[in-house]
Amino acid sequence: MxxxxxxxxxxxxxxxxxxxxxxxxxxxxxxxxxxxxxxxxxxxxxxxxxxxxxxxxxxxxxxxxxxxxxxxxxxxxxxxxxxxxxxxxxxxxxxxxxxxxxxxxxxxxxxxxxxxxxxxxxxxxxxPIGFRTAYAGLVERVPIEPGQHLLVLGAAGSAGAAAVQLGKALGARVIAVAGSAEKTEFALRHGADHALNHRTEDLTARIAELTGGHGIDVIYDPVGGQTAATAMESLARNGRILLIGLASGTPAPLDATDMLMRNYTALGVLAIPNDDAETEAAIWERLATLAAKGEITxxxxxxxxxxxxxxxxxxxxxxxxxxxxxxxxx
CATH class of the missing domain: 3.90.180.10 (Medium-chain alcohol dehydrogenases, catalytic domain)
Known part of the structure; x- marks a missing residue:
């Protein structure tokens, strides 16, 4: 004992x-x-x-x-x-x-x-938690493809920062969203291609500019609330929003009619262990390998x-x- x-x-x-x-x-x-x-x-x-x-x-x-x-x-x-x-x-x-x-x-x-x-x-x-959750969302639930536009909300937080790094390692073009100049600078230092301050910038206009009008393919959302609602306006056709958490206190507001008319999908993400032990071990081995190579930390x-x-x-x-x-x- x-x-x-x-x-x-x-x-x-x-x-x-x-x-x-x-x-x-x-x-x-x-x-x-x-x-x-x-x-x-x-x-x-x-x-x-x-x-x-x-x-x-x-x-x-x-x-x-x-x-x-x-x-x-x-x-x-x-x-x-x-x-x-x-x-x-x-x-x-x-x-x-x-x-x-x-x-x-x-x-x-x-x-x-x-x-x-x-x-x-x-x-x-x-x-463990941040990167296993990011893997569940960006590999198991989506998966994201190289060259796609990934928008990470709360990008300077523990969940968001992991998604920024894993998204980059998977070849995505990562746009980070945070709530202060300090936090957007933090996101840029830790791998984001672009970083937006949702308190001072017009997210919709800036996202259209940064994606050449294409919009966002995947939103990684540990925040919810109004920030998520605004971000969803920029989802591309066939886009997806990954529901990670509700740090704002309320979940992302989903409108079934809007999802139907704009053809996008919302997916819940809870990083529970895979039922197959070998598959779960392979996931952790891949994350450890990416960390050993310095691609994520x-x-x-x-x-x-x-x-x-x-x-x-x-x-x-x-x-x-x-x-x-x-x-x-x-």
């Missing part, structure tokens, strides 16, 4: 009242899990949804926080492809109420990889101390540019 600290939601409410640091004990991992000593954990908007009681995949407290983590394997069941001492990153077993903001974390083996050479703990911690933003987890969660409604990460061990 292993004993250490863990942040857990003990009641719904504001992060400072909802999240509590507790001492826990971790048993040996079950088949399909590996146990890691956490060095860093990825953060994001779902944390805020969890503490407020709006995360659809979890019930009432108590439960752990943190969907992704990186560290060293300290225990693995018989037959595991991982060994004690392996440096890995993956998706935590948060659906069974164990999270990554902790000294130890259970990772789902099917969603875990050895950390590619040259990737820091912080980059590794923020890699986590766009790390603010790194928070372990003791600052409640404050970090409170910031996720309007985070700074880049992927928020929690440093767990020095």
């Amino acid at each position: 292993f004993t250490g600290r863990a942040w857990r939601v003990v009641r719904f409410g504001e992060p400072g009242q909802a999240a509590e640091l507790q001492e826990l004990t971790w048993d040996e991992p079950s088949p399909g899990q590996v146990l890691v000593r956490v060095r860093a954990a990825g953060a994001g908007f779902p944390d805020l949804m969890m503490v407020s009681g709006h995360f659809p995949l979890l019930g009432a407290p108590p439960f752990g926080l943190g969907e992704e983590a990186a560290g060293e394997v300290v225990a693995a069941p018989a037959g595991s492809r991982f060994r004690v001492g392996d440096r890995v990153t993956g998706i935590t077993d948060f659906l069974t109420r164990w999270g990554g903001y902790a000294d130890f974390a259970y990772l789902r083996e099917e969603s875990t990889i050895r950390i590619p050479e040259g990737m820091t703990d912080e980059q590794a911690a923020g890699f 986590t766009s790390v933003g603010t790194v928070y101390d372990f003791d600052d987890v409640p404050h970090m969660i409170a910031q996720q409604g309007a985070p700074n540019a880049g992927k928020s990460v929690v440093s767990v061990t020095a």
